[in-house]
Amino acid sequence: MPRRKRLRKVVAPPGFRGYKPFGHRHGTREHVDLLYEEYEAIKLADYDLLNHLEAARLMGISRPTFARIYESARRKIAKAMVETREIRSAFGNAYLDKSWYICEGCHTRFTLPPSMNGRHCPVCKSEDFHSVMEYT
């Protein structure tokens, strides 16, 4: 069994749902999923112009892991351009803020407002869930 993926911290999710090519002759093709952490990696390295070590620290991961995510992001964008595919943003292995929980059983993500009685997963009723923060 492979090692569990640590969640990557994303400061702000992408402000788009996707990008579409236009003016091409091909019909609709399978889209490319750009994960939140990949978007964040591109943003930190190429927009905020941080070096990989600084960016990795911000995302709560090691520098080699950051480099892998960054490489995968660049490859996905290149693939989308060359093969005229749509880019869509997908959640991936990221966490955004501490008010979210993730269920161990069914991997549902949810919030627990203070008015809610009973602390269990709303889908499978399991009490085995963690704050997404604890994954780091």
Add this chain to the structure above:
Amino acid sequence: MKTIITSAGNQTDSAFDQRFGRAAWFCLLDEETGQTRFIRNEFADAAQGAGRKVVEKVAELGVNRVISGDFGPKAKELLEQLNIQMVIINDQATTVTDILKKIK
């Protein structure tokens, strides 16, 4: 306790809509009576602010929980303020019936 599930159509076998503000329909489940009813989303084609308007409507209906594929940043903030529980299910192939069965 009332729950809303975003739905692509107005029947319980409709596909689960991954969007919140721009979902086509909402399935309103009343857990006390176990009854469901479908509400058309009049803001699905709104030029802007669909999420915010839908949150206002959801609050008017007295809903405590919304189940969707994702929530926009504005909707998220408002739902949090209104103490409405958000549940994210990232299963594209699921239907409203599947979710209704799971949460029972």
